Amino acid sequence: MNSPLNTTPTLRLRGITRTYPTASGGLTVLKGVDLDIMPGEVVGLIGPSGSGKSSLLHAAGLLERPTSGQVMIDGEDVGGLDERARTRLRLSRIGFVYQFHHLLPEFDARDNVALPMRIAGHSEAEARRRAEALLTSLGLGERFTHQPAQLSGGEQQRVAIARSLANSPRLLLADEPTGNLDPTNSHAVFESLRELAKTTGVAALIATHNMELAGHMDRVFALKDGHLEERAAEAQAY
Ligand SMILES: Nc1ncnc2c1ncn2[C@@H]1O[C@H](COP(=O)(O)OP(=O)(O)OP(=O)(O)O)[C@@H](O)[C@H]1O
Numbered sequence: 001m002n003s004p005l006n007t008t009p010t011l012r013l014r015g016i017t018r019t020y021p022t023a024s025g026g027l028t029v030l031k032g033v034d035l036d037i038m039p040g041e042v043v044g045l046i047g048p049s050g051s052g053k054s055s056l057l058h059a060a061g062l063l064e065r066p067t068s069g070q071v072m073i074d075g076e077d078v079g080g081l082d083e084r085a086r087t088r089l090r091l092s093r094i095g096f097v098y099q100f101h102h103l104l105p106e107f108d109a110r111d112n113v114a115l116p117m118r119i120a121g122h123s124e125a126e127a128r129r130r131a132e133a134l135l136t137s138l139g140l141g142e143r144f145t146h147q148p149a150q151l152s153g154g155e156q157q158r159v160a161i162a163r164s165l166a167n168s169p170r171l172l173l174a175d176e177p178t179g180n181l182d183p184t185n186s187h188a189v190f191e192s193l194r195e196l197a198k199t200t201g202v203a204a205l206i207a208t209h210n211m212e213l214a215g216h217m218d219r220v221f222a223l224k225d226g227h228l229e230e231r232a233a234e235a236q237a238y
Helices: 053-060 083-093 109-119 124-137 153-164 183-200
Strands: 011-022 025-037 042-046 068-073 094-097 171-175 203-207 219-224 227-231
Touching (some): 025 053, 025 203, 025 219, 042 183, 053 068, 053 171, 053 203, 094 153, 109 124, 109 153, 153 183, 183 203
Parallel strands (some): 042 203, 171 203
Antiparallel strands (some): 011 025, 219 227
């Protein structure tokens, strides 16, 4: 992972700040965040509700511009890019997973995963082939033609992960990806995600309140008073 051939972080954040205007003045939730995530690394982001985890994911995912600071994806400083270029970069290099999967109910698992590839212009055959391969690698080889309502919560979330990886992103950003699952499913979904990160080299930043899960990540950071503090991976409390 850290060979001389590959020392460029997939995600590099430098001095990220984020201030929201509010009726009572500016609310600064990020106060200078630095972070590097290397290819294949799975990094946890913890912190109490309101500490700024989603704000950080939105800045890293080019969904919002930070108030100040630098975001680099694969060594490319995205600060100077216009909205169109940022959108292109987001679609081609970043995958998102949310607490609620937002799968299309009338599409089966395979079509839900294939859709982003069709939108990106891949052939029908290629989109299907890759959707099936992703679903199989996530343990859903027998569920291609199930619609979301015919899948368990954990299976639905695995379909959402497969969809987020459809266009081979370099960076995966997940906001409470197992937040609505029971502990067993939560662990299984996380292990699938981790396995995929290791085999594909996608770098993952995963916000979670689940300390047990955080303990299985390569590194864990806590957001505290607007700053990141690295925690021992086995730490169980913040
Ligand atoms: N658009 C906005 N305008 C004003 N304040 C905002 C805005 N978005 C977020 N905030 C505030 O910024 C703080 C951080 O929010 P954020 O959603 O990043 O926290 P979080 O750690 O992800 O929380 P949770 O774990 O509950 O999802 C919160 O106090 C929130 O109220």
